[in-house]
Amino acid sequence: MSTAANEKGHAIRRRLAGALAFRNISALYILAAMVVLFSVTAPETFPTIDTVRIILNDQAITAVLAVALTVPLAAGLIDLSIGAQLGLGAILVAWLLSVQGAGLGVSLVVTLAVGAGVGLLNGLLITRARISSFITTLGSSSILLAGISWISKDAQILDLGDGFQAIANHQVFQIPLSVYFMVGIAVAVWYVIDRTHAGRAVYATGGNPEAARLAGVRTDRVVILTLVCCGVLAATAGILLSSSLATGDPTVGPGYLLPAFAAAFLGSTQFRNGRFNVLGTVVAVYVLAIGVKGLQLSGAPVWIPELFNGVALLVAVAANRRQASARRVRKDKPGTPSESTTSSPAKPSPTTASRTTASA
Amino acid sequence: MSRDRSPRRTLVRVRELTKSFGPTTALDHVSLTVGAGEVLAVVGHNGSGKSTLVKLLAGFHAPDGGVIETRTRDGATTDLRFIHQDLGLVGTLSTVENLSLGTARGLGVLGRLRGADERREADELIRRFGVDFDVDRPVEELSPAERTIVAIARALKGWDEQQDVVVVLDEPTASLHGAEVDRLMAVVRAVAERGAGILFISHRLDEVLGMADTVVALRNGRVVGEVPCSDTDYAGLVELVAGEAVEGLDRRAPVPGDVVLRVSDLEGDTIRNVSLEVRAGEIVGVAGILGSGRDELCAAIFGGRAYGRGSIELAGRTLRPGDLRAAIRHGAAYVPGDRHKHGAVMSMTASENLAAVRIPRIEKPWARVRSRDEDREARHWFTTCGVVPDRPRMELSRFSGGNQQKVVIAKWLRTRPGLLLLEEPTQGVDIGAKSLIHRLVAGSADEGTAVLVASSEAKELAELCDRVLVLSEGELVDELAGTRLTEAAILNASVPS
Numbered sequence: 142m143s144t145a146a147n148e149k150g151h152a153i154r155r156r157l158a159g160a161l162a163f164r165n166i167s168a169l170y171i172l173a174a175m176v177v178l179f180s181v182t183a184p185e186t187f188p189t190i191d192t193v194r195i196i197l198n199d200q201a202i203t204a205v206l207a208v209a210l211t212v213p214l215a216a217g218l219i220d221l222s223i224g225a226q227l228g229l230g231a232i233l234v235a236w237l238l239s240v241q242g243a244g245l246g247v248s249l250v251v252t253l254a255v256g257a258g259v260g261l262l263n264g265l266l267i268t269r270a271r272i273s274s275f276i277t278t279l280g281s282s283s284i285l286l287a288g289i290s291w292i293s294k295d296a297q298i299l300d301l302g303d304g305f306q307a308i309a310n311h312q313v314f315q316i317p318l319s320v321y322f323m324v325g326i327a328v329a330v331w332y333v334i335d336r337t338h339a340g341r342a343v344y345a346t347g348g349n350p351e352a353a354r355l356a357g358v359r360t361d362r363v364v365i366l367t368l369v370c371c372g373v374l375a376a377t378a379g380i381l382l383s384s385s386l387a388t389g390d391p392t393v394g395p396g397y398l399l400p401a402f403a404a405a406f407l408g409s410t411q412f413r414n415g416r417f418n419v420l421g422t423v424v425a426v427y428v429l430a431i432g433v434k435g436l437q438l439s440g441a442p443v444w445i446p447e448l449f450n451g452v453a454l455l456v457a458v459a460a461n462r463r464q465a466s467a468r469r470v471r472k473d474k475p476g477t478p479s480e481s482t483t484s485s486p487a488k489p490s491p492t493t494a495s496r497t498t499a500s501a
Numbered sequence: 502m503s504r505d506r507s508p509r510r511t512l513v514r515v516r517e518l519t520k521s522f523g524p525t526t527a528l529d530h531v532s533l534t535v536g537a538g539e540v541l542a543v544v545g546h547n548g549s550g551k552s553t554l555v556k557l558l559a560g561f562h563a564p565d566g567g568v569i570e571t572r573t574r575d576g577a578t579t580d581l582r583f584i585h586q587d588l589g590l591v592g593t594l595s596t597v598e599n600l601s602l603g604t605a606r607g608l609g610v611l612g613r614l615r616g617a618d619e620r621r622e623a624d625e626l627i628r629r630f631g632v633d634f635d636v637d638r639p640v641e642e643l644s645p646a647e648r649t650i651v652a653i654a655r656a657l658k659g660w661d662e663q664q665d666v667v668v669v670l671d672e673p674t675a676s677l678h679g680a681e682v683d684r685l686m687a688v689v690r691a692v693a694e695r696g697a698g699i700l701f702i703s704h705r706l707d708e709v710l711g712m713a714d715t716v717v718a719l720r721n722g723r724v725v726g727e728v729p730c731s732d733t734d735y736a737g738l739v740e741l742v743a744g745e746a747v748e749g750l751d752r753r754a755p756v757p758g759d760v761v762l763r764v765s766d767l768e769g770d771t772i773r774n775v776s777l778e779v780r781a782g783e784i785v786g787v788a789g790i791l792g793s794g795r796d797e798l799c800a801a802i803f804g805g806r807a808y809g810r811g812s813i814e815l816a817g818r819t820l821r822p823g824d825l826r827a828a829i830r831h832g833a834a835y836v837p838g839d840r841h842k843h844g845a846v847m848s849m850t851a852s853e854n855l856a857a858v859r860i861p862r863i864e865k866p867w868a869r870v871r872s873r874d875e876d877r878e879a880r881h882w883f884t885t886c887g888v889v890p891d892r893p894r895m896e897l898s899r900f901s902g903g904n905q906q907k908v909v910i911a912k913w914l915r916t917r918p919g920l921l922l923l924e925e926p927t928q929g930v931d932i933g934a935k936s937l938i939h940r941l942v943a944g945s946a947d948e949g950t951a952v953l954v955a956s957s958e959a960k961e962l963a964e965l966c967d968r969v970l971v972l973s974e975g976e977l978v979d980e981l982a983g984t985r986l987t988e989a990a991i992l993n994a995s996v997p998s
Contacts, residue, residue: 348846
């Protein structure tokens with residue numbers, strides 16, 4: 142009995158050690174180091190509750206977009222159009238409210254539906270026309286940018302109404318609603334892709350589409366649904382952006398593309414051993430933002446955010462590849478568990494096997 | 502100085518080679534010699550030290566003790582040349598281009614690559630080993646055996662047959678089918694006859710027997726036997742490698758039940774007019790050489806690939822072509838021949854792979870996956886199928902081939918299939934895993950599952966199946982059962998007349 146308890150304790154310790162290992166949660170260690178560093182270099186401005194609130198608020202929209210991107214990435218799809226999708230959502234909702242004078246509810250529903258439609262089109266092009274996701278979304282991105290320009294006539298759209306502005310800016314406990322939306326969306330997406338059979342199908346499709354298909358997964362449907370989901374969430378991010386700016390700005394979309402990719406890839410190196418995951422993505426968004434903010438407050442020049450995000454994306458992808466190759470190398474070395482010989486279990490008995498399954 | 506050119510002179514002598522990784526001793530005082538014109542096979546399970554031996558020979562690791570002598574008595578030095586499992590060829594380039602890679606000899610007039618010379622040279626290299634194929638085709642379009650031959654040719658480039666050369670082949674046959682193996686073996690023998698020494702690393706004991714001069718068996722890093730091939734047989738080798746006689750399957754006494762699968766007049770890419778029935782509790786084999794339709798049949802029945810004409814009835818219901826979800830719903834299970842490409846998602850964990858086939862009746866897509874249920878099920882299947890190491894949350898790619906295959910089979914047994922379709926169920930797995938997989942399949946049949954096994958290994962079919970259907974050029978040419986069901990009979994019937 143006590144040995145069993147010991148063994149269990151040992152297993153828990155091993156899992157804890159694994160969970161806290163640097164290669165698993167490096168971003169959190171880097172975060173801690175940055176907080177210490179910037180508290181020294183910008184002692185007046187950096188370690189304040191205001192900074193926390195500003196970063197939390199500023200990055201809520203980036204985080205929604207990065208979470209949106211995580212879904213197709215998990216299914217093995219690159220969606221380069223999400224920056225433009227966000228831009229379309231932002232301008233469309235403003236145009237409906239201000240130029241068309243549509244009601245708030247109608248505007249939101251139509252914008253989200255158009256977002257879903259864009260995802261559906263991307264999905265159909267990938268599954269029916271058999272174009273790679275990279276090319277499909279590169280093309281659709283350009284088309285969406287043209288659409289944004291056409292709708293807005295390349296001018297900002299103002300006068301969106303107080304009710305609309307409240308969506309992102311209304312504060313609860315001194316934190317704007319957009320942060321709550323972000324948390325809600327992240328939790329919902331996390332639950333679906335991490336905790337349901339549907340989520341497993343998404344990861345299986347991303348890992349090996351042919352094997353997933355032969356296990357009964359409708360991979361075409363997975364591709365379409367993940368892109369629709371991504372489209373709706375990107376449109377949501379666009380709505381939140383227009384609401385928080387109180388303006389429909391036709392130029393905002395593409396600027397969000399790189400931060401979202403940097404966060405999603407950096408996030409994939411955290412917690413789940415190279416797998417795209419929601420928690421990692423959200424943490425990565427804020428780690429990157431704190432890095433940028435701290436540098437700015439410490440007096441770094443204005444081009445720092447671009448540089449920081451670009452370097453972060455490359456480092457994250459390199460780390461992701463290294464994790465993958467490290468796994469392969471470990472497999473090659475004798476003495477690791479993967480190389481152990483086949484043991485013959487006492488008596489394999491399919492009889493008891495199926496019985497247990499049946500009762501399960 | 503007269504050089505020793507005797508046909509059997511020693512080319513490489515390995516003495517007391519020892520290597521440890523942490524607490525694990527991977528190689529323990531291993532000694533062996535390879536002579537000119539000799540084919541020495543090294544066999545053993547996964548983890549017996551074969552790959553460590555190759556890595557020490559290649560200089561990838563330094564030995565903890567012992568020496569590798571490549572200098573022969575008369576002062577000549579033996580050249581070791583390696584063909585690794587992944588071959589290291591560039592798939593999109595032709596044989597000619599692959600052979601000339603890395604040997605920049607400068608450009609001709611006006612920067613012209615010396616195409617004609619290189620082409621002739623490549624052709625000669627390939628022909629030297631008694632084979633002939635188009636050296637201008639991209640290597641990825643060649644058969645696996647031909648690709649291996651290209652790799653051998655590249656390794657032997659510049660060898661004038663006066664030099665002392667030992668070619669080390671690391672598991673060259675792991676991904677080959679039966680007929681392909683024979684083709685490769687002929688080339689290996691041809692290389693040996695020209696005076697090179699061959700060190701052939703393999704875990705497939707049957708193929709080693711026909712081809713090697715001497716077999717060295719490794720177990721847990723130690724040499725447990727060195728025997729001339731003429732003095733041993735398959736059973737002897739198995740015992741040597743496993744350390745015990747592996748119990749064969751008991752003869753089953755099948756009591757066939759109702760017809761589960763009825764295939765009528767099936768026509769596909771290679772299949773011509775095939776009709777067959779499989780009853781509950783029956784294990785039916787499908788034999789045939791490469792291209793006989795053997796590889797297409799299971800996939801077509803399952804719905805994983807389209808077929809032209811014919812009907813497939815599963816448990817009394819006619820299946821639409823390509824509707825594999827309906828097939829799964831009605832109890833079909835399919836273990837594909839290519840584990841990496843089709844069988845499993847290697848980047849996911851073993852327990853996730855086990856649960857990869859959603860059982861529609863009890864698992865709704867939006868239902869929560871409970872990790873406690875998943876752990877319990879994984880534990881259960883790991884015990885049942887003897888998967889090691891016992892770490893269901895480890896990524897599947899980190900398990901050895903045999904254990905990956907057990908997970909793939911367990912994933913389908915979990916659905917309690919009425920019809921189990923297996924393609925090459927034991928390809929690339931070691932002998933222990935193989936007998937275990939056979940027992941799992943037999944156990945499943947005893948419970949009333951109808952089993953259809955397509956395999957290139959006649960021996961496996963003869964042992965496992967109640968009856969065997971033989972395909973040749975897409976048509977069913979023979980059915981073997983009872984006393985007619987022997988390895989030799991299967992092989993005879995498989996050869997197209």
